[in-house]
Amino acid sequence: MKNFDKLSSKKLKGGITAPKGFKAAGIACGIKKSGKPDLSLILSEVPATAAGVFTTNQVKGNPVVVSRKHLKKGKARAIVSNSGNANTWTGKKGLKDAYQMARLTAKALGIQTEDVLVTSTGVIARPLPMPKIRSGVKKIANKLSKKGGQAAARAILTTDTRVKEIAVKVGNITIGGMAKGAGMIEPGMATMHAFITTDAKVNKGLLKKILKQAVNKSFNLISVDNCMSTSDCVLALANGMSKSEIRNSKSEFSKTFEFVCEYLAKEIARDGEGASKLMTVKVGGAKNEKDAKSVVKAIIGNFLLKAAVYGRDKNVGRILQAVGSTPSKVNWKNFRFNWKIGREEDIITVNLGVGKSSVTGWGCDLTEGYVRINAKYHT
Numbered sequence: 001m002k003n004f005d006k007l008s009s010k011k012l013k014g015g016i017t018a019p020k021g022f023k024a025a026g027i028a029c030g031i032k033k034s035g036k037p038d039l040s041l042i043l044s045e046v047p048a049t050a051a052g053v054f055t056t057n058q059v060k061g062n063p064v065v066v067s068r069k070h071l072k073k074g075k076a077r078a079i080v081s082n083s084g085n086a087n088t089w090t091g092k093k094g095l096k097d098a099y100q101m102a103r104l105t106a107k108a109l110g111i112q113t114e115d116v117l118v119t120s121t122g123v124i125a126r127p128l129p130m131p132k133i134r135s136g137v138k139k140i141a142n143k144l145s146k147k148g149g150q151a152a153a154r155a156i157l158t159t160d161t162r163v164k165e166i167a168v169k170v171g172n173i174t175i176g177g178m179a180k181g182a183g184m185i186e187p188g189m190a191t192m193h194a195f196i197t198t199d200a201k202v203n204k205g206l207l208k209k210i211l212k213q214a215v216n217k218s219f220n221l222i223s224v225d226n227c228m229s230t231s232d233c234v235l236a237l238a239n240g241m242s243k244s245e246i247r248n249s250k251s252e253f254s255k256t257f258e259f260v261c262e263y264l265a266k267e268i269a270r271d272g273e274g275a276s277k278l279m280t281v282k283v284g285g286a287k288n289e290k291d292a293k294s295v296v297k298a299i300i301g302n303f304l305l306k307a308a309v310y311g312r313d314k315n316v317g318r319i320l321q322a323v324g325s326t327p328s329k330v331n332w333k334n335f336r337f338n339w340k341i342g343r344e345e346d347i348i349t350v351n352l353g354v355g356k357s358s359v360t361g362w363g364c365d366l367t368e369g370y371v372r373i374n375a376k377y378h379t
Contacts, residue, residue, distance in 0.1 A: 274369020
């Protein structure tokens with residue numbers, strides 16, 4: 001992204017609660033056997049315009065169903081999220097539990113049930129322990145704080161090794177974000193959970209457009225293991241408390257929004273399960289953006305190439321195999337590539353020699369650690 005360094009210099013502390021009018025909290029309510037934080041809550045002090053994008057997996061978590069329904073009016077005030085249990089493939093009871101999470105949260109906050117968005121992440125096909133959720137929601141509602149952003153970001157983690165959060169200023173508007181994701185990362189929308197808050201004033205249709213274009217340039221261009229999750233979502237809340245209105249999707253606000261999403265997407269790729277380094281893949285010289293994206297995804301998702309990155313093996317065959325497996329048009333006489341090996345990041349640049357379109361995406365190396373984590377998955 002252009003001006004990435006410039007925007008990085010404008011980063012603030014506070015993460016999801018940096019924008020005006022947002023509070024958050026994160027606690028342990030007993031879902032995880034480890035005793036680690038597992039319940040997160042974000043609240044806007046006033047009604048906010050809301051938008052979201054969700055997994056395209058045929059199997060969808062019950063919270064996805066509930067949040068999509070609540071988002072139809074384009075307004076929300078709270079996001080409640082648990083980790084350790086995905087509430088997916090849990091039947092009619094699981095769907096009722098997801099609705100109950102929204103109702104419990106709304107009651108604790110004194111707002112409407114439809115103003116609460118719900119997400120869950122963790123083990124699939126395990127009933128949600130509602131007594132723990134019930135007591136946890138009552139407790140967390142009393143812990144909401146302007147300083148609670150990092151605690152909230154920590155409570156949504158599963159196999160992640162680090163908190164992923166950011167806040168950036170653009171004019172008198174602030175955008176904050178937090179995300180989780182390390183495994184089951186192969187976007188067909190976005191693969192993980194990411195929440196974006198802003199005090200900008202944005203109407204429903206425009207926020208949805210800005211979110212979609214940002215996701216397509218960030219979360220939809222990462223991969224860890226070619227596995228699409230059932231619970232993925234990116235949710236955005238804009239409460240307008242800065243009193244600055246956004247009127248188009250090509251504004252400086254939109255660029256900064258994209259920067260926030262790109263930063264979080266890269267952090268997810270960097271923190272891939274068992275990963276030791278980030279892969280940045282830049283594909284240029286493509287006939288069109290579709291061709292460029294196809295090659296990016298082929299490279300960042302190629303297990304042979306990912307293993308070569310781990311082994312510091314600059315193997316031309318891995319790149320040729322990955323590019324050649326796509327339907328993208330390539331002028332092989334003009335085809336060029338460069339592979340720069342670094343301690344924490346490998347940068348692979350490919351030119352297809354056909355046109356002027358370019359796309360950048362991110363992945364990670366493949367190590368023995370990934371197998372150890374997923375041979376027996378628990379959170």
